[in-house]
Amino acid sequence: MTETAAPSVPAAEAPSAAARPPHVPEKFWDARAGAVRLEALLKSYLELEKRLGAAPPAARPAPPETAEGYCIACDHGLFAPDPEINARLHAAGFTPDQAQLLYDLAAERLVPLLGEMAAEFQAERELDRLVARFGGPEGWAAVSQQILAWAGRNLPAPVVAALAGTADGVLALHRMMTGAEPAALPGGGTGAGDAADLHRMVGDPRYWRDRDPGFIAQVTEGFRRAYGS
Numbered sequence: 001m002t003e004t005a006a007p008s009v010p011a012a013e014a015p016s017a018a019a020r021p022p023h024v025p026e027k028f029w030d031a032r033a034g035a036v037r038l039e040a041l042l043k044s045y046l047e048l049e050k051r052l053g054a055a056p057p058a059a060r061p062a063p064p065e066t067a068e069g070y071c072i073a074c075d076h077g078l079f080a081p082d083p084e085i086n087a088r089l090h091a092a093g094f095t096p097d098q099a100q101l102l103y104d105l106a107a108e109r110l111v112p113l114l115g116e117m118a119a120e121f122q123a124e125r126e127l128d129r130l131v132a133r134f135g136g137p138e139g140w141a142a143v144s145q146q147i148l149a150w151a152g153r154n155l156p157a158p159v160v161a162a163l164a165g166t167a168d169g170v171l172a173l174h175r176m177m178t179g180a181e182p183a184a185l186p187g188g189g190t191g192a193g194d195a196a197d198l199h200r201m202v203g204d205p206r207y208w209r210d211r212d213p214g215f216i217a218q219v220t221e222g223f224r225r226a227y228g229s
Contacts (some may be wrong), residue, residue, distance in 0.1 A: 028032045061095040070099050126167040131173070143174065151178040162202045166211075168220060169202070198222045 018034030020026065028041045064070060067090035072081035081103070089099045134140040151160040151173050163169030201219050206212040 063090055063093050063095055064091065070096055072100055072103050074103065074107070076107050078107050084208055129167040130170055133167075144170075147173050159202055162207065168216060172220060211220060 020029040020031065023194075024036060028037050028044075029035075030037045058205065067083065067086040070081070070086050070089070072086070073078055083147070089102065130144075131137055131140045134143045147170065148160075148164070154176075155173075161174075163173050187222070198219060201215075201222070202205060204215065207217040207219055
C-alpha cells in the first residue's frame with residue numbers, strides 16, 4: 001500500500017510594513033520598521049527648543065524714565081495733565097499709552113458725571129430760593145402752577161423754557177405775570193420791540209448756559225423796566 005503525500009501547506013507570508021500616516025513627515029518615519037523614528041523626532045524637538053530659547057524676547061512698552069516723560073494730550077480742554085497724578089502713574093509702571101488711556105477715560109466718563117452732579121446741586125439751590133421766596137413748599141407749588149399757565153399763554157415756548165431754568169428767570173416771569181402791560185422804556189419805545197429784544201437776550205448762551213453775572217443783571221434790569229417790579 002502506497003502512502004499518499006500530505007498536502008503541502010504554504011509558508012505564512014511575512015506581514016507587510018505599515019504605511020506612513022499622512023501627518024508624519026517622511027524624515028521621522030522608518031519605512032522598514034513601519035514606525036515613527038523617535039530618536040530623530042526627539043532630536044529635532046530639542047534643537048527647536050534651543051533656538052526658541054536663544055531668541056530675544058519681544059520688546060514690551062515701558063514707562064518713561066521720569067514722570068515728566070508722559071506726553072498727555074488733553075485737546076478736549078476739560079482739564080490739563082496733573083504732575084502729581086503723573087508721578088503716581090509712573091510709580092505704578094504705567095506706559096505712555098496706558099497713562100493717556102486713563103486721562104481719556106476720565107474725560108469721557110468722570111467729567112460728565114461730575115457736571116451732572118453739579119447741575120443737580122445748583123438746581124436744588126435754585127429751588128430752595130424759590131421755596132423760601134414764596135413762603136414754603138405749599139406757597140411755591142401754588143405760584144409755580146400759576147406762573148407756568150400764564151407763561152404758556154403769553155410767551156414763546158423757548159423763552160419760557162430758558163427763564164424757567166433758573167430762580168432769577170422764574171422771578172422775572174412772576175413779575176411779568178403780576179405787573180401791568182409793558183411800560184414805555186427809555187428812548188420812547190412802546191415796549192413791544194424792547195420786549196422782543198429781552199426775549200432774544202434770554203435765549204443768549206451767556207444767560208442760560210454761561211450764567212454771566214453782568215449779562216444776567218442786564219436782562220433782569222430790562223425785565224424790571226419793561227414789566228415793573
